[in-house]
Amino acid sequence: MCGYGPVPIVDDVPQVPADIQLAAYSALADLAASLARRSTERERALGLYFQRFAPSYGSCADDDKTCQFGAEEAARNTVAQSRRDLIRLATTTSDADVYALAIFSCPGEIGKPGKSESEDCALLSYAQWARIEPDNAVPWLYLASEAGRRRDSRALDAALYRASQAQYADPHQDQIPALIASDAMAALPPPIQSDLTITLSGIQATFPAPDLFLLLHYCGLDGQVDSNHMQTCGDLAATLIERDRSEIDGHFGTRIGEQLGWPAPRLANLRDEAEAMEWQMWERQKKRQREDLRRTYSCETLQWLRKYMLAQVQLGQSGRLRQEFAASGLKTSQAAEQWRAERQRRLQLSQAQKPAQ
Secondary structure (H helix, E strand, O other), X not given: OOOOOOOOEEOOEEOXXXXXXXXXXXXXXXXXHHHHOOOOHHHXXXXXXXXXXXXXXXXXXXXXXHHHHHHHHHXXXXXXXXXXXXXXXXXXXXXHHHHHHHHHOOOOOOOOOOOOOOHHXXXXXXXXXXXXXXXXXXXXXXXXXXXXXXXXXXXHHHHHHHXXXXXXXXXXOOHHHHHHOOHHHHOOOHHHHHHHHHHHHHHHOOOOOOOOHHHHHHOOOOOOOOHHHHHHHHHHHHHHHXXXXXXXXXXXXXXXXXXXXXXHHXXXXXXXXXXXXXXXXXXXXXXXXXXXXXXXXXXXXXXXXXXXXXXXXXXXXXXXXXXXXXXXXXXXXXXXXXXXXXXHHHHHHHHHHOOOO
């Protein structure tokens, strides 16, 4: 473990020492509290968001059941209060990062009256996010999903039209990578930094994403493309392919283009690029597996994660992936062919493992 030394391995999983875990937990709590006191709305919002994951449990003896119950209750109250404070901050902000974090703090609760764990979540809406950031496709895609659940075709058409006219598509999921790559993280002792980086990466993985399968259905997944949707769907596909910061949305854009019957040469190039990016993700995963979990907390892994997160902040997930692919030295067509061969291998393996009927 970076800055600590050898740690035990149990079932191939490194066992982080308890003192490091406690120190990393304390560092997260301190970081959340520090950010929540900052002068900028964006920093305060991030601190309040982290306080949901780092409540103060106090100190209790293992056999003190009353103290443990009281600490758990205090922790729940801290989580609830931090979410209330974040939502109230969002109701007065014009900062899209702040509003997105507030939305993320109410998973599955926006636009569903009576189903919210917190009445404060009812103060938020995807419509307000879209008003704050009208040129971002993402809030319009959330609004489209909301309209789809209500079976409101007019609202669905309007939201997807606005998404198709957007100048960019940013889900605002780069705030945690920016923190991981920050000087504040670099100032922590290496073993604490290693454990906290893994924790923050896990928190980032909980961020939601718009329902892009809705677009496939809207744009003729059943083979029937509504003529009124053709222009909107074509523009949506272009937005996802050319202006999206996430790793996989270009694939959805290409799927929509296939459904719209785009010219074969254009589709061939787009398929190659989308599959080359999937190959790159697969290669990265293979590399991490080869290095195995024994190196999760190594100094090399910590340095790689910081570099990886910094590239994501600067370029977005899709740009970072293209940067990694460019370093591979392969042509797009070569990587795409390797990925198709890998998919075929997986399909054959899956079929071979099915029990005989």
